[in-house]
Amino acid sequence: MSLSVLQVAAGMPNWGGAELHLLTLSDQLRQRGYDVTVACWPGRWVERRAQEMGLPTVPVATESAHDRRDMGRLYQFLRDNKIDVLHAHSPNDFIIPPLAAIRAGVAVRIMTRHLPHSLRRRRDAWVYSNFFFSRIVAVSESVRRTLIGSGMNPSRVETIHHGTDVEAFTQTSMTPAESRSQLGIPADVLGVGIVGRISEEKGHHVLLQAAESLSGRYPLRLVIIGDGPDEAAIKQMAHDIGIADRVIFTGFRDDVNNAINALDIVVSASTWDEPCSAVVQQAMALCKPVIGTRAGGTPEMIVEGQTGLLVPPSDAGALAEALARLAGDAFLRKRLGAAGRLRVEACFSLRGMMDKIEELYRREYERSHGPQALREATAA
Numbered sequence: 001m002s003l004s005v006l007q008v009a010a011g012m013p014n015w016g017g018a019e020l021h022l023l024t025l026s027d028q029l030r031q032r033g034y035d036v037t038v039a040c041w042p043g044r045w046v047e048r049r050a051q052e053m054g055l056p057t058v059p060v061a062t063e064s065a066h067d068r069r070d071m072g073r074l075y076q077f078l079r080d081n082k083i084d085v086l087h088a089h090s091p092n093d094f095i096i097p098p099l100a101a102i103r104a105g106v107a108v109r110i111m112t113r114h115l116p117h118s119l120r121r122r123r124d125a126w127v128y129s130n131f132f133f134s135r136i137v138a139v140s141e142s143v144r145r146t147l148i149g150s151g152m153n154p155s156r157v158e159t160i161h162h163g164t165d166v167e168a169f170t171q172t173s174m175t176p177a178e179s180r181s182q183l184g185i186p187a188d189v190l191g192v193g194i195v196g197r198i199s200e201e202k203g204h205h206v207l208l209q210a211a212e213s214l215s216g217r218y219p220l221r222l223v224i225i226g227d228g229p230d231e232a233a234i235k236q237m238a239h240d241i242g243i244a245d246r247v248i249f250t251g252f253r254d255d256v257n258n259a260i261n262a263l264d265i266v267v268s269a270s271t272w273d274e275p276c277s278a279v280v281q282q283a284m285a286l287c288k289p290v291i292g293t294r295a296g297g298t299p300e301m302i303v304e305g306q307t308g309l310l311v312p313p314s315d316a317g318a319l320a321e322a323l324a325r326l327a328g329d330a331f332l333r334k335r336l337g338a339a340g341r342l343r344v345e346a347c348f349s350l351r352g353m354m355d356k357i358e359e360l361y362r363r364e365y366e367r368s369h370g371p372q373a374l375r376e377a378t379a380a
Contacts, residue, residue, distance in 0.1 A: 003084040003361060003377055004035040006077070009046045010060040010070070011092025017278060018114040019046050021162055022089050026055050028354045037081070039074065039097070062092045071096050078104035084377065085361050088133075089114060094124075098132035107368035108361065112137040113147055116273035116296050122151035129153040134364050137357075139276040140297025146273075160360070161300070163353030164281040166345055172261050172286075179262035184248055189219040190327055193263040195256060195279045198228030203269030203293070205237060209316035210323055212241045218327040222247045225259045260286050264333065265326050268292040271313045277301070281348050284308070284340030289333045291322045301348060307340040 007026045012019050023046065026036045040046040042059040050057050058077050060070045078086065078101055086101040087110040088094055098109045111133040119125045129136055129152040136157040138144035144159045174182070185191040194207055204224060211222050224234065224247065231249070238244040253259045260266060266283035268274065273296030280301050283290045290308040292298040302308035309325065311318040326333050366374040 002033045002035055003365060004081060005029055005037070005085040005087060005361070006058075006081075006083045007036060007038050008060070008086065008088040008093045008097045009038055009040040009090065010074075010097065011062040011065075011090035012040065012046050013044070015045045018089050019049075020278075021112075021114070022046070023049055023053065023055070024165075024350070025087075025354075025357065026050070027053055028350065029358075030055065032354070032358060037077075037083075039077075060097075062090075062096055065092050065095045067092070068096055071100050075100040075104050078106055084108060084365060085110065087112065091115070094128060094132065102132075107134065108364040109133045110135050110137060110360065110364070112139065113143055114139055114275060116143055116146060116275045118146055119150040119152075125151035126153070129156040134368070135360060137360070140300055142273055142295075142297045142300065143275050158360075160353060160356045161297070161348055162276045162278060162281070163348055163350040164278065164285050164344060165350040166285045166341075169257050169282055169285050172257050173255065174258045174261070176261050179258045183223060183250060183259065183262050185221050185223065185262055189221050190265065191223050191263040192220050192265045192267060192323065193223040193225055193260065194267050194269060195225040195260060195282075196228075198224065198226055198231045198234055200230060201270060201272040202228075203271045203313070204230065204234045206271065206314055206316050206319060207267055207269045208234065208237055208241065208243065208247070210320035211246070212243050213316065213320045214324060214327075215243060215246075218324065220246065220323075220327065223250065223259070223263060224248065225250045225253055225256065227252045257282065257286065260288060263288055265323065266290045267319070267323075268298060269313075269319060270295065270298070272296070274298050280308075281344050284337075284344040284348075287337035287341045289326055289336035290340060291319065291326070301343070302340075303343065306336070307343045308336055 030036045037056045038050045039058050039060040041061045047057050060074050085108040086106050088097050089112050101109050138159045141159050147157050148154045238247045266288045268280050276297040292302045293313040294310045295313045304310045309322045311322050
């Protein structure tokens with residue numbers, strides 16, 4: 001017998017980083033012997049993907065934090081299946097699911113906060129951390145500080161960074177040369193890439209400004225990997241500032257590891273407090289030097305001058321200087337890339353994240369049920 005876990009994605013609207021994290025977490029827990037079910041909105045991406053992965057699902061929808069439409073169904077599932085751990089990931093799931101779990105007698109109730117924003121009301125922060133949830137997980141120290149500043153009980157909030165499956169991610173299906181050829185990056189230029197949703201907070205416009213200021217100094221190709229609501233505006237901006245011929249738009253890529261592997265430099269130009277950037281970890285896993293912004297959780301991953309470079313957010317001049325520094329020094333690029341790989345293996349691996357999550361579940365179960373109950377629940 002092992003602990004039974006309900007991962008709650010009822011309020012998740014579509015595809016995104018938190019959704020991918022929840023599914024990876026669920027799959028990894030299953031591989032470690034846990035009985036895992038995903039509660040998710042019927043017909044949406046999480047349900048479809050979970051079922052493709054062979055994960056059991058239960059249909060639960062929460063349109064807003066106070067949407068009670070499926071509270072009865074959720075309570076019945078928790079009670080009938082004797083769920084040991086409820087783990088919620090979306091703000092829409094921070095009220096109804098834990099209330100249903102309390103009613104069903106589920107003592108271990110975990111909340112993961114994936115967003116960098118403060119909670120709107122201090123009363124909510126107090127209730128979440130002192131009543132609704134037995135433990136709060138922040139995905140970076142930056143997020144933890146924000147939660148505590150919002151009024152959460154500091155003793156209930158701990159940091160567990162997202163982790164990257166380094167071994168799996170680095171199993172690319174193409175060589176760097178093949179990937180560069182596919183993307184249209186000439187062999188005699190440096191490929192500088194930005195990966196992710198094309199939206200204002202990701203800083204694509206800042207990277208374009210930095211690249212424009214370096215025109216003529218270094219042979220660069222900007223590679224924009226991903227799509228999003230600002231794609232047309234960024235394409236227009238590249239045209240307006242005269243660098244459209246040096247910018248490659250790849251669109252959404254399922255094989256993002258192949259695309260990153262084609263690059264010489266990876267930039268995370270986020271203008272907001274990026275909570276825990278998967279792209280930074282992924283680039284480091286592939287031994288790519290990374291330039292990130294000094295905000296959110298990014299400085300927790302990039303050690304300035306040792307595993308990458310950091311610049312202030314929204315500062316195109318500082319970003320241009322960092323790009324010039326890397327573009328002009330192949331040895332520095334190689335050194336930062338190698339050190340980044342060692343750091344992500346040591347501090348931000350998927351295995352390390354899973355060990356911490358598993359230890360959290362067991363610690364909270366033992367705290368609420370006692371050591372003997374934990375031994376019985378996890379006995380083979």
